[in-house]
Amino acid sequence: MEKVTINSVAKYAGVSKKTVSRVLNNEPNVSPATREKVEAAFKELDYRPNPIARGLAHNRSFIIGCLYDNPSKSYITRVQSGALEACQKYNYNLLIHPCELRGEELIDNVASLLSTSRLDGIVLTPPFSDQPELVAFLKQKQIPYARVAPVTLDDESISIRSNDTQAAYQITNLLLELGHKRIAFIKGHPDHSVTEARFAGYKQALKEHQIDVDLEIVAEGNFSYHSGEDSARRILNHAKPPSAVFASNDYMAAAVLKVASQLSISVPEQLSIVGFDNAPIARHIWPGLTTIAQPVEEMTYTAVSKLVEKINTSDIDIYYETFPGKLITRESTAALKTK
Amino acid sequence: MEKVTINSVAKYAGVSKKTVSRVLNNEPNVSPATREKVEAAFKELDYRPNPIARGLAHNRSFIIGCLYDNPSKSYITRVQSGALEACQKYNYNLLIHPCELRGEELIDNVASLLSTSRLDGIVLTPPFSDQPELVAFLKQKQIPYARVAPVTLDDESISIRSNDTQAAYQITNLLLELGHKRIAFIKGHPDHSVTEARFAGYKQALKEHQIDVDLEIVAEGNFSYHSGEDSARRILNHAKPPSAVFASNDYMAAAVLKVASQLSISVPEQLSIVGFDNAPIARHIWPGLTTIAQPVEEMTYTAVSKLVEKINTSDIDIYYETFPGKLITRESTAALKTK
DNA sequence: CTGAAAGCGCTTACAG
């Protein structure tokens, strides 16, 4: 089987390879008859343009890099799935690049990634979306980038945002409406900007109900199951324990449930628990967790799509869009029993 | 900032670009002095060879594709992590490609992936590792491939195997040694070859203890949490319920735990549960699951490493290696209480 | 040990 290149097609169709290239790229200035001939040749020979050759001629790789450092495997998978779908639509490839936010030389790491793999653009997922040095570096290097779920704004990038404060407000309100007045909170990792955003929503809801935040039942977690466990032990053993716990993600909420079981506190009868993210674990434990679902796939899909459009047309400069979260009610929450 | 190419380096070092290329590729026949000069130029100019140009000249992409269709996000993440590490070692890129085993045109899908992305090799993860049509197709197309955790053998490929039968035997034995005699089993997805392998280990252990397999407490799951739930309902409501359940993966085992809670069957006092895989959920639920851990990262790392070596040297034809699983004991298992 | 030439499969100017 011969290798079929643009030359074979040109010969077969009886035109120059430039004309083939024109048809390939949907350029104008090709007579319909010629176009047809060439397209027939494509089919006949089962021609697939060589992306590497295209890349070299264009000085482009047609590769988008995806940066992440996230303890949640399900989150990563969802990010990848959305990014992949967008890449496929535009005939790009996706290069996944897990790396540590606090790694010694994040910038060097990314710089090396860029020059080694010749990425055409890069999509930043939390916590990188709000990493000022990294963002500044990309800006300076003029590498197109898009940010998924950033909290900060930016004057010239693509930002696909969620509204974590609003969602946290909403789920806290759910607890308040169920009659809970003493609601503990477990914060996420301080490096993630959503951590403060979610806390802000919690505080706002309490405030509107004239409840003061009691820092004794606010714990510093870091999104890991383990940190949730530690936090839960502290909170549930408090002299004046809460009747509800809002953990900043579902892993930590699952850990609260574990500690509650160990302490023979029944959920939701004696303790309501809510999480955040609607990770698989939220429905894989019993009772299932009331939580907030965010459209992570769609957000990433949009981010990568806009990024590629920016690369291809340089039309887009700024693009903002906000995707709301959705409250999911399961069995881990119940009305406060009046004594 | 000028683009620095092999030409700039050649000029800077005062040699031909062929010589630069030789140094780059660690070819012999370069005098130490020349080599030093060129290497100094690399450093000085911060030269990074353009992989796309290399690819075109070599007619290679330096990309390895990773095929998967697996419901477990944590498994996928582990596979990716191992594959990525191996790729980085050899300066390859990894292209992830989720796709459906039962998709209408799996072969077309993969064929299109291969010709579009010009993969240099492909790593098959379960359930693709044992998909005969796909394997035959790759063989016929002469695409180098490696298989992770296949059950079947193969006359000319790289196969990185686990020993699921042995591990299942071992964990069943644990239950037997705890005094359990009536042990239910929940099978995995029929498309995954490990499903039968794990079942075989279970049967073997029972046989050695002179216990007959009772198909009434063997359920057909499919690795999903949901299927675990259905299976558990059926099994635990049996007229003569088991004192232990062996689920073929941890998601299903977690579902058994949920159903047990709902039926007020306490674990492990009244029911022991074991899973398989040591997925994160195994330690994120309470009680934690006794299970089998497999070195998925190392397995995939080895598979991809050997694959790349095969591509680069064509020395390797066949490579087999088996990685044993490891029993992890947590709180979901206890000795059977004698009445 | 070193280099000039041709080529990988495409595209970008430039002509006509």
Add this chain to the structure above:
DNA sequence: CTGAAAGCGCTTACAG
């Protein structure tokens, strides 16, 4: 509307 030439940044033969 179409094509011949030169080039993208590297490598593979081939000379010397």
